[in-house]
Amino acid sequence: MDYHFSDGLRDLSPSAIREILKYASGSDIISFAAGNPSPEAFPVDVVADISDKILRDRPIDALQYSITEGYAPLRANVEKRMKEVYGVGGDGDAVLITAGAQQVMSLMTKTLCNPGDVIIAEDPSFIGSLNMFRSLNTKLVGVPMEADGMDMNALEAALNKYDNVRFIYTIPNFQNPTGVTMSMAKREKLYALAKAHGVMILEDNPYGDLRFAGEDLPAIKTMDKDGIVTYAGSFSKVLSPGLRVGYAIGPAAVIAKMTVAKQGEDVHTNIWAQMISDEFMAGDFDAHLAYLRELYRGKAELMMALIEKELVPAGIQYYPVEGGLFVWCKLPEGANMKEFCTRAVKEKKVAVVPGNAFTVDEHAESDSIRLNYSTPTDEQMIEGMARLGDLAREMFGA
Amino acid sequence: MDYHFSDGLRDLSPSAIREILKYASGSDIISFAAGNPSPEAFPVDVVADISDKILRDRPIDALQYSITEGYAPLRANVEKRMKEVYGVGGDGDAVLITAGAQQVMSLMTKTLCNPGDVIIAEDPSFIGSLNMFRSLNTKLVGVPMEADGMDMNALEAALNKYDNVRFIYTIPNFQNPTGVTMSMAKREKLYALAKAHGVMILEDNPYGDLRFAGEDLPAIKTMDKDGIVTYAGSFSKVLSPGLRVGYAIGPAAVIAKMTVAKQGEDVHTNIWAQMISDEFMAGDFDAHLAYLRELYRGKAELMMALIEKELVPAGIQYYPVEGGLFVWCKLPEGANMKEFCTRAVKEKKVAVVPGNAFTVDEHAESDSIRLNYSTPTDEQMIEGMARLGDLAREMFGA
Numbered sequence: 001m002d003y004h005f006s007d008g009l010r011d012l013s014p015s016a017i018r019e020i021l022k023y024a025s026g027s028d029i030i031s032f033a034a035g036n037p038s039p040e041a042f043p044v045d046v047v048a049d050i051s052d053k054i055l056r057d058r059p060i061d062a063l064q065y066s067i068t069e070g071y072a073p074l075r076a077n078v079e080k081r082m083k084e085v086y087g088v089g090g091d092g093d094a095v096l097i098t099a100g101a102q103q104v105m106s107l108m109t110k111t112l113c114n115p116g117d118v119i120i121a122e123d124p125s126f127i128g129s130l131n132m133f134r135s136l137n138t139k140l141v142g143v144p145m146e147a148d149g150m151d152m153n154a155l156e157a158a159l160n161k162y163d164n165v166r167f168i169y170t171i172p173n174f175q176n177p178t179g180v181t182m183s184m185a186k187r188e189k190l191y192a193l194a195k196a197h198g199v200m201i202l203e204d205n206p207y208g209d210l211r212f213a214g215e216d217l218p219a220i221k222t223m224d225k226d227g228i229v230t231y232a233g234s235f236s237k238v239l240s241p242g243l244r245v246g247y248a249i250g251p252a253a254v255i256a257k258m259t260v261a262k263q264g265e266d267v268h269t270n271i272w273a274q275m276i277s278d279e280f281m282a283g284d285f286d287a288h289l290a291y292l293r294e295l296y297r298g299k300a301e302l303m304m305a306l307i308e309k310e311l312v313p314a315g316i317q318y319y320p321v322e323g324g325l326f327v328w329c330k331l332p333e334g335a336n337m338k339e340f341c342t343r344a345v346k347e348k349k350v351a352v353v354p355g356n357a358f359t360v361d362e363h364a365e366s367d368s369i370r371l372n373y374s375t376p377t378d379e380q381m382i383e384g385m386a387r388l389g390d391l392a393r394e395m396f397g398a
Numbered sequence: 399m400d401y402h403f404s405d406g407l408r409d410l411s412p413s414a415i416r417e418i419l420k421y422a423s424g425s426d427i428i429s430f431a432a433g434n435p436s437p438e439a440f441p442v443d444v445v446a447d448i449s450d451k452i453l454r455d456r457p458i459d460a461l462q463y464s465i466t467e468g469y470a471p472l473r474a475n476v477e478k479r480m481k482e483v484y485g486v487g488g489d490g491d492a493v494l495i496t497a498g499a500q501q502v503m504s505l506m507t508k509t510l511c512n513p514g515d516v517i518i519a520e521d522p523s524f525i526g527s528l529n530m531f532r533s534l535n536t537k538l539v540g541v542p543m544e545a546d547g548m549d550m551n552a553l554e555a556a557l558n559k560y561d562n563v564r565f566i567y568t569i570p571n572f573q574n575p576t577g578v579t580m581s582m583a584k585r586e587k588l589y590a591l592a593k594a595h596g597v598m599i600l601e602d603n604p605y606g607d608l609r610f611a612g613e614d615l616p617a618i619k620t621m622d623k624d625g626i627v628t629y630a631g632s633f634s635k636v637l638s639p640g641l642r643v644g645y646a647i648g649p650a651a652v653i654a655k656m657t658v659a660k661q662g663e664d665v666h667t668n669i670w671a672q673m674i675s676d677e678f679m680a681g682d683f684d685a686h687l688a689y690l691r692e693l694y695r696g697k698a699e700l701m702m703a704l705i706e707k708e709l710v711p712a713g714i715q716y717y718p719v720e721g722g723l724f725v726w727c728k729l730p731e732g733a734n735m736k737e738f739c740t741r742a743v744k745e746k747k748v749a750v751v752p753g754n755a756f757t758v759d760e761h762a763e764s765d766s767i768r769l770n771y772s773t774p775t776d777e778q779m780i781e782g783m784a785r786l787g788d789l790a791r792e793m794f795g796a
Contacts, residue, residue: 001596001598001624001625001626001649002596003510003598003649003651003652004510004564005509005510005655006508006509006510006511006512006515007512008508009508009509009655009658009659012655012658013658014466014654014657014658014661034463035463036462036463037462039458039462042457042458042461042462044453044457044458044461047453047457047461048450048453048454048457051449051450051453052446052449052450052453055442055445055446055449055450056446059440059442059445059446060437060440060442062640063440063442063445063638063639063640063641064434064435064437064440064638064639064640065432065433065434065634065639065640066640068412099497099663099664099668100664100665102662102663102664102665103663103664105662106662106663106664110404110406110407110533110534111403111404111407112401112402112403112404113404114404114405114513114535115512115513117404128661128662128665131658131661131662132661132662132663135508135658135659135662136508137512166402198399198400200399200401226399227399228399236463240461240462241461241462241463241665242460242461242462242463242464242668242669242670243461243668243670244664244665244666244667244668244669251399251401253401254401256412257403257407257410259412260407260410260411260412260529260533261407261533263412263526263529263530264500264503264504264526264529264530264533265497265500265501265504265530265663265664266497266498266500266501266504266642266663266664267498267500267526267639267642268642269642270497270640270641270642270668270670270671271640272640272641272668272670272671273668273670273671
């Protein structure tokens with residue numbers, strides 16, 4: 001049969017990264033291509049104990065249907081913590097528990113956008129979100145990233161150019177893939193521009209708790225007196241991504257529509273995982289976050305030292321990072337980025353993500369690569385970076 | 399702010415049933431409105447033991463990111479069992495693990511339909527699916543249900559009338575809400591019509607394993623030599639709905655696009671729940687199914703006896719059922735169905751679902767109600783049906 005595919009899916013390919021991961025896993029390849037938490041990051045014994053208690057004491061609660069909005073104690077705990085610790089969420093807001101933060105992108109898009117409507121995104125940005133936006137056939141408009149966040153002049157120009165912008169998508173902290181954190185001045189400017197143009201903001205903050213240097217900046221959502229920001233949070237990087245638990249905090253009217261959309265996607269999020277998240281949060285969550293920050297500080301510092309040693313002498317530049325999971329490296333002027341990535345995996349058995357995986361224009365060129373430091377062991381990092389250094393020296397001289 | 403909602407969501411309300419359930423739970427109300435498995439249906443000790451083993455022996459596997467296609471052993475087991483036991487799935491097919499069967503509806507729609515494209519559905523049908531189709535602003539065309547499945551003349555007329563039909567949605571076994579099972583002759587006719595018109599079939603079979611009387615009929619998917627059927631299966635009714643694990647078996651090209659769409663919705667399904675489903679299936683799954691069939695046979699027979707005693711004398715008719723979770727009752731000619739449902743919950747403290755919750759045209763009238771027998775205890779059924787009988791006698795005489 002000659003299948004008729006929708007306009008959004010017809011030309012959409014699987015995430016290049018997830019395809020790389022499929023072939024890189026379990027082989028002799030050292031992978032800097034993932035976005036996975038470190039295996040050391042999982043509180044496995046605590047989760048096993050909580051789970052055992054839930055399944056022995058309240059099994060039916062965990063196994064029966066539940067409500068779309070999410071497990072009530074988890075919603076209440078998320079609402080309380082986000083308000084008290086981060087100033088996120090106010091009287092006009094509501095909380096929706098989702099299947100990871102990824103589902104927040106899906107529900108926002110479905111709720112606000114018709115095909116052809118414009119979503120403005122940082123360029124480059126997280127491919128999972130970009131592909132989500134593409135799958136519903138929205139029009140993506142990219143705003144270039146600078147060292148302190150998106151180019152505000154380009155953002156203003158985009159807002160002036162299109163009258164059907166539905167939201168601006170941003171990862172303000174340790175952005176994926178660049179690692180960049182948006183400055184306070186730009187956060188305020190972004191909010192003011194969105195408000196002036198009557199456009200919503202989708203603030204995606206999966207890495208905010210993973211800052212190991214520098215000072216925390218307030219979420220854009222903390223400024224939201226006008227009901228224009230939906231905040232996407234996640235347990236993936238601070239507890240476990242396999243659980244698939246995230247949340248949206250946004251204007252009640254928008255969350256209500258997103259809840260209807262979620263009924264159609266999956267009825268509700270796996271209830272056991274919500275109960276685990278809730279009980280884990282009620283324990284010493286802050287101690288676990290402190291542990292994670294130390295874990296990733298060590299890995300990030302090692303990765304940056306290895307970049308300085310192996311890549312910088314060959315003319316590769318990078319953004320130093322203060323949190324998150326990634327370092328963004330720019331190859332020397334005129335370098336063939338795709339050749340570098342291909343030779344890295346084929347000749348050196350090291351997987352990195354080519355920068356063009358993240359460009360808003362899928363056909364745009366990129367001179368950068370993304371390196372992840374959370375998944376590999378220290379030994380793998382040392383060995384893998386030495387191999388990348390060999391390749392850089394071969395290709396770009398020393 | 400004046401929010402701009404998408405055409406699909408703007409006028410879409412939450413599922414009437416899920417709204418009823420929210421207010422009916424934990425109160426003094428006896429509910430025949432749910433679609434929940436019986437609390438007795440959950441193999442709680444087996445699940446707790448499997449979970450404990452997984453979380454002690456392979457915690458990282460359960461907590462780390464996984465691939466979108468689904469946990470490989472579960473995919474293999476589903477593929478094997480469905481092929482060997484039911485003849486579902488062939489060489490050109492692939493399996494995708496989803497967040498319940500609900501996500502199959504979401505992914506099929508997103509993959510195949512642009513806004514305005516036509517989906518043909520049985521009328522009445524499952525509100526969760528209908529609302530999903532509506533949320534992406536497709537055009538729904540209903541085909542009336544008869545005692546042996548959809549009216550094939552009306553189906554043919556609809557296929558002739560619209561040239562942008564993307565798929566026909568059917569629940570062939572113990573349909574929700576009518577309880578009707580499609581005859582073999584109609585299964586063959588449906589397949590032939592779909593093939594002749596180059597239209598796909600979405601075969602949703604959540605209740606197929608819950609037959610407690612009569613003979614099993616082959617799935618429509620067993621006839622699929624042309625790659626036109628996607629089959630939606632679920633662990634919700636045979637293990638646990640809280641897990642949110644279902645699957646699609648369909649043409650590989652369609653499943654590949656659905657997999658891309660799923661990356662955008664939730665990356666992958668909760669991995670612990672997939673591992674639980676896999677291990678449970680590898681155990682004595684058939685014994686559990688036999689137990690469930692006996693459990694629901696008893697409940698269905700009690701419900702039908704109570705309908706005969708309490709409702710039939712007042713002129714209410716019903717379709718006798720051979721499986722599934724629901725009985726569909728038609729009120730007497732000229733009865734005010736909405737008044738009956740409202741007085742039932744307000745005066746008699748008994749919740750039932752008004753038939754118009756399931757009509758393809760949201761504004762259509764209905765003279766029927768749906769009764770669920772899986773969730774209430776036997777005592778609740780006896781008491782609740784006596785109260786409904788009182789109301790029926792008050793409203794329609796004896």
